[in-house]
Structures are given as structure tokens and as C-alpha cells.
Amino acid sequence: MKILVCIKQVPDMECRFRVNGAGTWYEEGDLAFRINEYDEYAVEQAVRLKEQLGGEPEVTVLSIGPDRVQESIRKTLAMGGDQGVHIRDEAAATKDPWQIAALIASYARGKGFDLVLTGMQSQDRGSAQVGVLVAEMLGYPCATTLVGFSYDDGVVTARRELEGGTKAVVRFRLPAVATCQLGLNVPRYPTLPNIMKAKRKEIEAIAVSSLADEPRRAGTRLLYLPQKRGSARVIEGEMSSQLEELVEILKTKCASTR
């Protein structure tokens, strides 16, 4: 069995964002980057399936982006991925989900992947498109938003998360694409020996120009900070004075709920 996991590197959402001079994207210089949270569940699921099948499946982890994404790929190899594929693209951030999916499909086509796992969405863009588009392009069935996954003899029985805690149980045959939702599993922390081992695993670098290129369908016109409605009273400073201020507020609020 061959498994492909697609991961995206995204900014840490707790960073302070600044809009670039052209007003079209954020300044990347001041940000810390990490693996898209949803994609960690995808990696974990692939490794669990590999373990379930006695180590037979081969897990390839792919990421499109500038050189820094290799750090994220390396981390997934320490989680148990077998090899990495880095599609080198300095302009990845300006590409739309359609173009990203086309690059992934162009890489994957003809390689006989049985299962392609992606995150349900990327944290920075939140488009929830790439996984489904890859499936359409490869002609694979696709199940989205999985919070449960079990495999037996070519068939996956999965739980899709719907609204308000309801779930749908679905069944499909491989080959297929599945998109992973938060809580699908508990992603592992790489252990020190596995981090050392991962250093020796191969990351193949591929020039984006060697893959099929699709024209853009949608792009960012303007990026900006949301207008603050300015309703929140911000309490900063020394903890003792912060406490003083908040306690006075809560006294009145709690009195009214008694």
C-alpha cells in the first residue's frame, strides 16, 4: 500500500501579523511557521495505518512551498513518515487551491497511491478545497471531515463530522482521498531516537516548473486587518490593578445573575 500525506506549512496563528506594502499579503519575515494543525492528524492517521498493517505501507509526505517547509516535512518523518517530497515553490502563497491541487495531482498521477490524506482545511486560508480537488483530478472518491477512520481489507469505514456533534458513518473503497478533521486521533510527539532517524530519511526536492501548471482562478485582491469594532475594554498593566478592575465588573455581573 502506498499512502500520500499532503501537509502545508502555515504561520503560527498567535503571531502578530503585518500587511505587506502592496496590501496583498502578510509580511512573512516576522512570523514563526509550523505544520497546519489539521495536517498533523493526517500524518498520524497514515502512520497508524502503517502500524496496523505491520509496517507494509509506505508513507510519503508532500509539501509545496519555499525551502523552510523542509523543516515541517522532517518533523513528519520523525512521526513515522518514510520519505518526503518537497515541491519547491517560492510563490506557493500566491497560488489558489486549484493550482495547489493541480500540482499535487500532477505529482501523484500514475504513482499508484492507494490513499491520499490531507487536512480538512488550512488554518491560514481556510479554504477546505485542496483535498477534494485532488480527488476530482485523480478520479478518486473523497470523504471529507473525518473524525473516525478504520481500515479493513481495502475498505475504509469512517465517521464524518456534521454539525452540533452529529456524525455520519460512511464506507468507501481504496483508492481514495480523505480529509482529516481535528480530533481524528491524537497526533504523537516525535521521540528523540525517531528525530535522529528522521535525519537520515530522504526528502526529494522537485522544481515546481517540472509539474503541470494551471492558471489561477481566484486570488487575493486586498489583505487588511479587520476593522476593530472597538467595543472591548482592554485591561493591561500590573496584575494587581487588572484584578481590581475586573473584580469590580464581575461583582456587578454576578450580583445580577444571583
Added chain:
Amino acid sequence: MKTLLVLECRGGRLREESYELFAFAEALGGERAMVLIGGEGAVPKASRRLYLADAARYGEYDPDQHAKIIVEAARREGSDCVAFVHSSYGWDLAPRVASALGAAQVSEVLGVKEGAFEVGCCNGKLRRTMATDTERVVITVQGGAFLSWEEPSGSPEIVAVEIAAEPPRIELVGYEAAEAKTVDLGSAEVVVSAGRGIGKKENIPLIAELAKALGGELGASRPVVDAGWLDHSHQVGSTGQVVRPRLYVACGISGAIQHLAGMKGAEYVVAINKDKDAPIGEVADVLVVADVVQFVPALTARMQQYAMTG
């Protein structure tokens, strides 16, 4: 713009959220029609054309066939925009329909600004407007972003749609109901919620103590539940409970849209967060910029003292 609104049917009934699409279409302007894979019981109250395919034949969930039906309706209607709710149904189908129509897709639209679609970015810390380069466009609309105050009324002109039925590649085995609630947050007057910012499971008691001191219930954001620090009945949000307390205290919660969906009806919101720019500040009345692990126990002590001495 000729917009096709994709309505949703679950368990034989129309999902109420479908009506939000009407308010979106209103903001966009132009003509509109609807499409639904459902049955008699799910027909919307709206006097527009409705392309209706029978869920008994195509299933309530079969993304491949549903996409084909929607594409067929869009072709017949000559739609240049197809709009879904950004829901588990909508985000699953929209890329399939966009792909078949050769259309650009813009996800989770929260506004229409001078003809461009406005969307959030980076957990709500940024916003952007999108330009599309295709003739047609597929949209998913953020839940709660477009609300209409009009009571839906009318009855549609129904046009039946049929396609060649095929065995599903993704088979729906059945639905699983949400787990039984062990905590009823819905009727609580005060809810104090723990977010990922509390750092570790061992800090849950700090938040629970504050909840107790304020006479409230303990809530949580999703990562706290996913990590197994609390069970699901504590989760507030679009996939948890919806709360309407008089006081909501968010401890180490960033304020993602799915969390806000569960608590924005709260009367008064206090957020405790070390990040002054956290999006929770948009809905909070008070944002205390502090480390929850230090601040919360001190606050609890003060409130306990107040309760004793009055």
C-alpha cells in the same frame, strides 16, 4: 449575477441554515433559483424556482451524484454563481461542483464589498477580498454572516431534476447522534471556558475553580476536548453546545469563528488572553491581557473572598 442557492436536507428536513443563502443572494443582487436533493418535507418556504431531485433515489449524502444534480441545475438555469452554506455538506460539495463547472471557488464568504467577496484569513486575524478570473464562481457562505430578519414565506415553482443513478462510491451507512450531555451549558447563567491557552490538562482545575466561584458551569474550546482534557459535553461552538449565559469568561481562547458560533449570544463576555490582538477581542466586552495560569487563580481567590464577605 444569476445565483443558484444549494439548500440542504438532513433527516428528511430542510436545514434552517439554508435560509441564510437568501440573505447572501440579497447582498449580491441579481436573479436567484434554488436546488435541493430532498423530499416533500424539505421544500423551502420561498417563491422562486426550485430544482428538486428525490433524496429517496439519490440518497441524502452521495457527493458524486449530488454534485452532478447541482451542475445540471446550474446548466439549465444558466447560473453564474452557485452558493452553498459553509457546512459539512457545503464544503464537501462545493469543490466538486467548481471543478465540474470550471469555476473559481471562494470559501467562507462573510461579506460582499463592491462586488468582491470578503473572507477571513489566519483565524480571523486578517481579512481579504478576492478577485476571480473565471466566468462562473462557486461560493460557500460563512454561517451567521448573512442573516435575514424576514420570516421565510412563499412556495416554490418546482422543476424535477433526474440524472442516471449510479451506485455511490461513498456509501452512507447511517447517522450517529451526538453523545448524551452530562453538562447542560445551554441554560447556565454563567459559563467559564478553558481554551488551549491554559497549556495543560493539569490546569483544568484552575478554570473549574473560577467557574465555581462565579456560580457557573465549566465550558471548553474544542482543542481542550480533542486532547481529552474534558469530555465533549463541555464543548462550546458549532460542533458543541450553543450557550446564552449572562456572563461568559473565555480563558486562553483565541476566538475562532466556530467557537464564536457557540457563545456570541452571551450577554457579557470577559476574555483573558495574553494576546492583545486575539480575535476574541471582537466579541468581548472586556479583554484582560494576562497569563491565564497566573491570573485565574488570583481572580478566583478574590471572588471567593468577595462571596464570603459580601
